[in-house]
Amino acid sequence: MWFSALLRGISHNPALMAALASILVAQVIKVPIFYATNRKWDLSKMMSTGGMPSSHSAAVSSLSTVIAIRVGTGSMLFAAAVVFAIIVMYDAAGIRRHAGEQAIAINKLEAEIGKYIERFPMGRHEDYQKKLKEMLGHQPIEVFMGSILGILIGVVAAR
Numbered sequence: 001m002w003f004s005a006l007l008r009g010i011s012h013n014p015a016l017m018a019a020l021a022s023i024l025v026a027q028v029i030k031v032p033i034f035y036a037t038n039r040k041w042d043l044s045k046m047m048s049t050g051g052m053p054s055s056h057s058a059a060v061s062s063l064s065t066v067i068a069i070r071v072g073t074g075s076m077l078f079a080a081a082v083v084f085a086i087i088v089m090y091d092a093a094g095i096r097r098h099a100g101e102q103a104i105a106i107n108k109l110e111a112e113i114g115k116y117i118e119r120f121p122m123g124r125h126e127d128y129q130k131k132l133k134e135m136l137g138h139q140p141i142e143v144f145m146g147s148i149l150g151i152l153i154g155v156v157a158a159r
Helices: 002-011 014-038 043-047 055-070 076-093 095-117 140-158
Strands: none
Touching (some): 014 043, 014 055, 055 140, 076 140
16 A cells, blocks of 8 residues: 555656656667667667766756756755756766776776786686776766756656
8 A cells, every 4th residue: 555655656756757767768869879879789788877878967957957847946955956966967977987987998908917917827817807897977978968858858747
């Protein structure tokens, strides 16, 4: 009984539904965009971080948009949502992107070192190799496009 009431409440929350829909749409869109730029289908892009558009930016933008329309831009809730959105988008385009760039450099360095490890009897290079995930963050255009997508979904969901 309480579970159905919980689900009913969640499903009637336009801010939450907009944020979740924005994540889903952004993740699905990544597949055809990847195909358009690389000429190969990769369904794993739906579950990956990074890429065009940013699902994080889409989610927080749609959340902020629904709150702005439903509650008003003068509310403390809207202020909290906007600050949250700024932090998430800054992190996606800044810190997480730089961590991905560091992963690329570390993986290249590790590959070079691996060429020399193979020459010694201490073991196979594959035993020591663990490639770091390189696609963590977003380019600023990916964050921007995610936020545009989120705003559009937020406007539709707020009605």
